[in-house]
Amino acid sequence: MRLLSDSIEDFIKALMEDETHEIELRRNELAEHFQCAPSQINYVLSTRFTPDHGYVIESRRGGGGYIRIVRLAATSREELLQSLYQRIGTSISGADAARIIEHLKMEKIVTQEEAELMLAALSPQAVPLPLAMKDALCAGTLRSMILSLAKRRI
Secondary structure (H helix, E strand, O other), X not given: OOOHHHHHHHHXXXXXXXXXXXXXXXXXXXXXXXXXXXXXXXXXXXXXXXXXXXXXXXXXXXXXXXXXXXXXXXXXXXXXXXXXHHHHOOOXXXXXXHHHHHHHHHOOOOOHHHHHHHHHHHOOOOOOXXXXXXXXXXXXXXXXXXXXXXXXXX
């Protein structure tokens, strides 16, 4: 069974493939199309179209407002890896790390198998530690992985 959130995400991504890497939508029209509340559209946008996923959202209210979704395009693989490395910092949640790995996969920097290995290494079951320590370990490990990817010739 597909979740409504998945359907909305897939619909928006399909629209972006047909257009350039930027689209404008009306939140109410999208909600009407999916027969859901506009807050459901907000949820999908705020959780699945974030900078970690490679998107920026611009929103205008009033006068029939719109949502502009822009797919970020790094000018180079190195720039993207550097940006992600800096984004990680000294602590990162497992969910945020998973989004970064998904972004790496989407940009074809890692394969599906590599992404799965990265996720397994960063999983909460990998090392039994308190949450604060897990987030710090996750950040250090993911940063090391990104450094390794940056050194790799593709």
